[in-house]
Amino acid sequence: MPKDGITPRAHDYSQWYLDIVQQADLADYAEVVKGCIVFKPTGYAIWEAIQRGLDERIKATGHVNAYFPLLIPKSFLMKEAEHVEGFAPEVAEVTRASGEELAEPYVIRPTSETIIGYFYSKWVRSYRDLPLLINQWANVMRWEMRTRPFLRTAEFLWQEGHTVHASEEDAERETLMILHDVYADFVEKDMAVPVIKGLKSEKEKFPGALRSYCIEAMMQDGRALQAGTSHNLGQNFARAFDITYTDQNNTIQLAWTTSWGVSTRLIGALIMSHSDDEGLVVPPRLAPTQVVVVPIYKNDTERSAVLAAIQQITADWKGRLRFKIDDRDNLTPGFKFNEWELKGVPIRLEVGPKDVANRSVAIARRDQPGREGKVIAPQAGLTERLTALLDAIQQTLYDRALAFRNARTADVTTYDDLKQQVERGFARCYWAGSTEDEKRIQDETRATIRCIPLEQPQQSGRCVYTGKETTRQVIFARAY
RNA sequence: CGGGGCGUGGCGCAGUCUGGUAGCGCACAGCGUUUGGGACGCUGGGGUCGUGGGUUCAAAUCCCUCCGCCCCGACCA
Numbered sequence: 283m284p285k286d287g288i289t290p291r292a293h294d295y296s297q298w299y300l301d302i303v304q305q306a307d308l309a310d311y312a313e314v315v316k317g318c319i320v321f322k323p324t325g326y327a328i329w330e331a332i333q334r335g336l337d338e339r340i341k342a343t344g345h346v347n348a349y350f351p352l353l354i355p356k357s358f359l360m361k362e363a364e365h366v367e368g369f370a371p372e373v374a375e376v377t378r379a380s381g382e383e384l385a386e387p388y389v390i391r392p393t394s395e396t397i398i399g400y401f402y403s404k405w406v407r408s409y410r411d412l413p414l415l416i417n418q419w420a421n422v423m424r425w426e427m428r429t430r431p432f433l434r435t436a437e438f439l440w441q442e443g444h445t446v447h448a449s450e451e452d453a454e455r456e457t458l459m460i461l462h463d464v465y466a467d468f469v470e471k472d473m474a475v476p477v478i479k480g481l482k483s484e485k486e487k488f489p490g491a492l493r494s495y496c497i498e499a500m501m502q503d504g505r506a507l508q509a510g511t512s513h514n515l516g517q518n519f520a521r522a523f524d525i526t527y528t529d530q531n532n533t534i535q536l537a538w539t540t541s542w543g544v545s546t547r548l549i550g551a552l553i554m555s556h557s558d559d560e561g562l563v564v565p566p567r568l569a570p571t572q573v574v575v576v577p578i579y580k581n582d583t584e585r586s587a588v589l590a591a592i593q594q595i596t597a598d599w600k601g602r603l604r605f606k607i608d609d610r611d612n613l614t615p616g617f618k619f620n621e622w623e624l625k626g627v628p629i630r631l632e633v634g635p636k637d638v639a640n641r642s643v644a645i646a647r648r649d650q651p652g653r654e655g656k657v658i659a660p661q662a663g664l665t666e667r668l669t670a671l672l673d674a675i676q677q678t679l680y681d682r683a684l685a686f687r688n689a690r691t692a693d694v695t696t697y698d699d700l701k702q703q704v705e706r707g708f709a710r711c712y713w714a715g716s717t718e719d720e721k722r723i724q725d726e727t728r729a730t731i732r733c734i735p736l737e738q739p740q741q742s743g744r745c746v747y748t749g750k751e752t753t754r755q756v757i758f759a760r761a762y
Numbered sequence: 763c764g765g766g767g768c769g770u771g772g773c774g775c776a777g778u779c780u781g782g783u784a785g786c787g788c789a790c791a792g793c794g795u796u797u798g799g800g801a802c803g804c805u806g807g808g809g810u811c812g813u814g815g816g817u818u819c820a821a822a823u824c825c826c827u828c829c830g831c832c833c834c835g836a837c838c839a
Contacts, residue, residue, distance in 0.1 A: 616799040
């Protein structure tokens, strides 16, 4: 039974998403600041968990964190032709300060390639300085015409890695390593969201990049969501900002750079991958609270007996489980069950007088909402049982999402089939068309090439649009 | 930028057509009874009706202006 006030997914997926965001208390519209949201504590806690998982991996792969200015001289943005063109429509400018017109306007960063490029040109002298591997956690601003909480907001939080390398091969290796070992690994293992790793088409690549790689996830409505991107910038930004180094032969060489980022959009991906009509579902590895304990009692005597039992049960949880004891006295247990279900806590424990007497507990798992997912278990060995259950829930969520994606992915060989397939999910097909062809398809179907998967077939086939023989397959889908 | 919708206690809405000085549900506060899947009773507090102007004896309501927000589309992480 859906919660009051949550629009069922089948009825209106978009409204369902907005309802979840509001009712699970993840975010508030900033109202007075157009296109922005407030990350409420519950939503921000998820972001912190995402940050933790990514930051560990970013550091484990040799990067360090730094921080660059929010404001970028406008002229910097103009230095890379494609980059200007790509971002010009959505940058906000600062033209006045202390009551005066500024000599040169600043833009609020939509991304930091340019200002970081400026500093890198000063920092990089010798091949011994390379590779330079820096990441920053920051907010950026893109003045979008249409916004949706987490998925697209005027200001958003992200990490952006910016690296410099001596050769194209090194830059390419970095770009792909980030894609595999940082982004795909994190999103699949911690977020339980399966992704397709691929290359962006010319039309979809980052403005100024040589090549853009991405991970694409499928949401429950069959639409694609780009969950992360990693760009081999070639020498474009090195040329624009004069990032050069002296090599072993004392010759000056132009460097190769990369950049890569994931944003608070991942929170949107998380919501749209796992949640249901009962509310949010957070995978255990990311859940700020993994287990909530609800005491049940009729009077003060029972209350103190139950709370004492809970203290005993949870005694060895610290450091092993992230948990919360919901001892609020003014709410009924039923209300709490629904509230925690709405907020997506993976496991709920109920402890009442019967459990005190029987040395048992009731365990309910969020991936099986309602009474159905509830079992009675002995208190003995509970911690191990819960740890295992969290792993099982994590796996279930991933398996479920993968099964869904597979069911909604189809190989298509004709344009008519493609048109139909993008209504429900991913259309995989051979592709030898041009950027113009891709645009035409977008106009006609609203679908775009989400990526050219890194995993390609051995045999060739006919292009779904032009009929030309090709070995390249792509994924078409409607995207967020 | 185009299309649509909405601005009335914290939230969701009614009241607007047909002008008469604001109401309902939830939430909130107090007290009591409750508590294994969204408890109940009683009492109570809280609103410049988005803004500015106009019409009128009288405006949430009629007329004009402006503003904001949300949704759908084009653009994008």
